[in-house]
Amino acid sequence: MLAERNIDVPASEIRKIFNMIIGRTDVFDMTVGIPDFDTPEHIKEAAKKAIDDGFTRYTHNAGYIEVREALAQKLKRDNNIEADPVSEMVLTAGGMGALVLANLVMINPGDEVIYPDPGFVSHYAHIKLAGGIPIPIQLKKENRFGLLSEDVEHKITPKTKMIVLNSPNNPTGGVTPNSELKRIAELCIENDIYVIADEAYEKFRYVDEEPLFIGSLPEMKERTVSIFSLSKTYAMTGWRIAVATGSSEIIGAMTKLQEHVIAMPTSIAQKAAAAAAVGPQDCVADMLKTFRKRRDLITKGLNDIEGVEIAPPGGAFYAFPDVSAYGVKSYDLVHKILNETNVVTIHGTAFGKYGEGFLRLCYAVSTERINEALSRLDSYLPKLLH
Numbered sequence: 001m002l003a004e005r006n007i008d009v010p011a012s013e014i015r016k017i018f019n020m021i022i023g024r025t026d027v028f029d030m031t032v033g034i035p036d037f038d039t040p041e042h043i044k045e046a047a048k049k050a051i052d053d054g055f056t057r058y059t060h061n062a063g064y065i066e067v068r069e070a071l072a073q074k075l076k077r078d079n080n081i082e083a084d085p086v087s088e089m090v091l092t093a094g095g096m097g098a099l100v101l102a103n104l105v106m107i108n109p110g111d112e113v114i115y116p117d118p119g120f121v122s123h124y125a126h127i128k129l130a131g132g133i134p135i136p137i138q139l140k141k142e143n144r145f146g147l148l149s150e151d152v153e154h155k156i157t158p159k160t161k162m163i164v165l166n167s168p169n170n171p172t173g174g175v176t177p178n179s180e181l182k183r184i185a186e187l188c189i190e191n192d193i194y195v196i197a198d199e200a201y202e203k204f205r206y207v208d209e210e211p212l213f214i215g216s217l218p219e220m221k222e223r224t225v226s227i228f229s230l231s232k233t234y235a236m237t238g239w240r241i242a243v244a245t246g247s248s249e250i251i252g253a254m255t256k257l258q259e260h261v262i263a264m265p266t267s268i269a270q271k272a273a274a275a276a277a278v279g280p281q282d283c284v285a286d287m288l289k290t291f292r293k294r295r296d297l298i299t300k301g302l303n304d305i306e307g308v309e310i311a312p313p314g315g316a317f318y319a320f321p322d323v324s325a326y327g328v329k330s331y332d333l334v335h336k337i338l339n340e341t342n343v344v345t346i347h348g349t350a351f352g353k354y355g356e357g358f359l360r361l362c363y364a365v366s367t368e369r370i371n372e373a374l375s376r377l378d379s380y381l382p383k384l385l386h
């Protein structure tokens with residue numbers, strides 16, 4: 001009864017884990033990528049004011065122009081991207097909204113799209129939804145899960161239409177070095193390849209190198225859709241708001257399509273986004289500081305467990321330890337850990353086939369929960385070796 005495109009789009013493997021723990025209050029949940037911070041006060045105030053001031057109606061399909069203008073300031077300040085608010089920006093319902101639109105307006109059936117594996121589960125789903133052929137590119141532990149241009153080059157064929165980039169990466173925390181990013185940009189120009197740059201974790205980086213955004217490089221703006229979600233940056237996951245920027249041709253097509261799908265993201269979330277973009281940024285710096293501490297804590301704690309190996313993740317708020325020493329498939333290991341310790345983790349294979357041998361633990365949770373999870377893992381995992 002259902003259309004074929006449903007069959008092609010898999011359900012998220014993460015759901016399987018969520019479903020197992022529904023209603024359980026005795027578990028230590030390390031699964032979901034939701035910052036445990038509340039949305040900063042000045043952003044909430046802007047939303048309340050928007051309601052009181054009557055910003056409650058349909059807006060332009062690309063979002064209020066004054067909100068796009070505010071976000072254009074952010075793009076210039078933080079990302080070195082010059083975007084025309086009138087024609088080169090569209091506000092979307094989270095990064096997810098932009099990812100779907102970008103895939104649908106760019107991909108023809110049969111086009112090959114290179115994407116990182118392990119990677120964000122929806123990247124694969126969106127390529128399939130658009131009729132594209134997903135071509136996984138392995139992010140390797142020995143490269144700290146950063147993408148190498150050499151690996152990209154090997155995957156390019158005459159059918160390659162696009163590449164999806166995500167650095168810092170979910171689920172590995174890997175950061176692609178700037179030199180590699182520049183070479184990837186050259187490859188894209190040489191081979192006429194388009195880019196989706198999913199910058200969801202742009203602010204959560206622990207590496208020394210200054211961030212470089214591929215959409216800011218010469219000749220890349222016209223072939224890159226850069227997506228900046230406010231979900232993680234400003235602890236706004238439930239508000240569903242992001243901005244996408246790129247050439248007027250692509251952004252125009254995304255805006256036209258959005259009209260027929262959700263019309264536009266919520267007017268109130270748009271107004272909140274403007275406050276986030278031009279308001280004080282110390283909330284972001286505070287979150288980064290906290291995440292860095294937790295990253296150090298979880299990295300050390302995991303390495304102290306016999307059989308677990310992890311290098312400090314360069315960004316995002318996920319630890320992706322190598323647990324292959326236990327000789328158990330990561331999906332089975334998640335079950336064993338849950339049954340024996342009540343700690344909930346996600347199997348690496350939920351993020352693609354190259355995730356085998358790894359687990360994902362989200363450390364956007366309290367220090368207490370991290371400590372408890374570490375101690376429970378330490379009391380159980382080494383037993384698997386003996």
Ligand SMILES: Cc1ncc(COP(=O)(O)O)c(C=O)c1O
Binds near residue numbers: 094120166169230237
């Ligand atoms: C890499 C990546 N991209 C996009 C998203 C989508 O987030 P949102 O739609 O809330 O912006 C997520 C959420 O976890 C993510 O990890």
